[in-house]
Amino acid sequence: MAFDAEIRAALIEQVRRFVTEKCVPIEAKVGEEDEVPQEIVDEMKNLGLFGIAVPEEYGGLALDMETEALVAMELGETSPAFRSVAGTNIGIGSQALVLFGTDAQKERWLPGIASGDLIASFALTEPEAGSDAGSLTTKAIRDGDHYVLNGTKRYITNANKADLFTVMARTDPDTPGPKGVSAFIVERDTPGVTVGVPEKKMGQQGAHICDVIFEDARVPAENMIAGEGEGFKVAMSVLDKGRLHISAVATGVSKRLIREMVNYALERQQFGKPIMQHQMIQAMIADSQAETYAAECMIMDAARRRDAGEDVTLLASSTKLFATEACGRVADRAVQVFGGAGYVSDYGIERFYRDVRIFRLYEGTSQIQQVIIARELARAAKAGRL
Ligand code: COS
Numbered sequence: 001m002a003f004d005a006e007i008r009a010a011l012i013e014q015v016r017r018f019v020t021e022k023c024v025p026i027e028a029k030v031g032e033e034d035e036v037p038q039e040i041v042d043e044m045k046n047l048g049l050f051g052i053a054v055p056e057e058y059g060g061l062a063l064d065m066e067t068e069a070l071v072a073m074e075l076g077e078t079s080p081a082f083r084s085v086a087g088t089n090i091g092i093g094s095q096a097l098v099l100f101g102t103d104a105q106k107e108r109w110l111p112g113i114a115s116g117d118l119i120a121s122f123a124l125t126e127p128e129a130g131s132d133a134g135s136l137t138t139k140a141i142r143d144g145d146h147y148v149l150n151g152t153k154r155y156i157t158n159a160n161k162a163d164l165f166t167v168m169a170r171t172d173p174d175t176p177g178p179k180g181v182s183a184f185i186v187e188r189d190t191p192g193v194t195v196g197v198p199e200k201k202m203g204q205q206g207a208h209i210c211d212v213i214f215e216d217a218r219v220p221a222e223n224m225i226a227g228e229g230e231g232f233k234v235a236m237s238v239l240d241k242g243r244l245h246i247s248a249v250a251t252g253v254s255k256r257l258i259r260e261m262v263n264y265a266l267e268r269q270q271f272g273k274p275i276m277q278h279q280m281i282q283a284m285i286a287d288s289q290a291e292t293y294a295a296e297c298m299i300m301d302a303a304r305r306r307d308a309g310e311d312v313t314l315l316a317s318s319t320k321l322f323a324t325e326a327c328g329r330v331a332d333r334a335v336q337v338f339g340g341a342g343y344v345s346d347y348g349i350e351r352f353y354r355d356v357r358i359f360r361l362y363e364g365t366s367q368i369q370q371v372i373i374a375r376e377l378a379r380a381a382k383a384g385r386l
Pocket residue numbers: 122124125130131132133134177178232233236237239240313362363364365368371372
């Protein structure tokens with residue numbers, strides 16, 4: 001649904017206030033305690049954040065991609081762990097259902113996902129299948145009106161809180177690669193499903209990733225999303241959208257860090273004047289601003305094109321590559337502008353530096369985005385569309 005400008009502005013303002021008043025003051029606490037407090041989660045539910053990408057008939061806000069990106073950018077202006085609380089419900093955990101689910105599947109799960117009462121996770125990655133997602137080995141073998149799942153998924157965001165997983169598993173063991181893969185909704189309380197302990201991570205404390213293990217887990221055949229063998233395409237379509245969302249979160253962080261840099265550089269004096277007046281500091285801040293603005297323009301353009309019905313695989317990967325790499329450079333410069341203070345926890349800059357590193361890894365590494373960009377360009381050239 002295209003969003004009325006006034007409603008959109010009010011929503012963005014609400015999210016901005018939530019971020020500045022509720023999240024920013026407790027960033028350090030969340031980082032130290034590795035947990036987002038329940039009252040913040042409840043407030044996110046009240047704001048409707050869990051359901052921003054769910055259709056209205058299932059209780060969501062049904063934001064278009066452009067508005068979702070604006071919301072994600074606002075959420076990016078604080079520790080990314082806050083966004084992650086609702087991140088999988090907004091993105092990879094819900095979108096297979098939204099894009100490919102049957103009416104019955106949508107009616108069953110989307111209202112809970114939209115309200116935040118059900119947490120949804122996306123289980124694609126495995127110990128031996130990361131970038132080469134099509135080589136996954138988790139099996140789903142048909143047995144009557146069920147599929148029996150066996151295998152291990154790795155680094156699954158929000159798995160410890162999840163009520164249901166979108167699981168990609170191989171229904172045809174004789175067909176290697178992407179074609180033998182199907183997608184399922186698997187409920188957490190299915191016998192044979194175990195969730196591992198959260199991994200200790202470099203950053204984003206408060207957001208958790210775990211293994212999910214399937215041992216003879218019987219999943220009703222009616223939980224399959226799209227048809228048999230369609231699971232890889234389902235996953236890739238979900239990731240196209242997810243990559244735009246992550247680009248927006250990363251760019252939100254970049255904007256926050258630019259503000260932190262400017263404010264600090266105006267206060268901090270060296271050589272008898274604020275360091276903002278030193279040209280080498282100016283250069284770092286100016287490059288950060290130019291790159292962040294470029295990323296923002298890419299996100300908005302790609303989002304609008306997606307809303308207009310265009311295939312945005314090329315643009316989503318181009319945007320994720322640029323926006324997340326730019327965010328990494330911005331965070332690095334922020335440490336540099338803050339100097340020794342950038343390395344000390346009290347200022348929070350070192351935490352952001354650690355937090356943003358994952359942006360260049362998850363939902364496809366920068367190198368995978370380059371592979372996709374090259375592949376899409378070659379495809380377009382062969383089809384005479386370049
Ligand atoms: N949308 C819809 N369909 C897509 C698609 C997309 N974005 N990308 C690929 N497909 C389709 C292809 O068209 C192909 O279908 P056909 O055989 O009918 O032509 C099928 O999916 C297989 O695609 P492809 O041959 O390109 O698969 P590859 O094994 O070469 O893998 C990459 C492609 C590397 C792009 C994929 O494995 C990938 O994205 N890896 C990264 C995974 C990732 O992001 N992991 C993060 C986990 S979530 S935090």
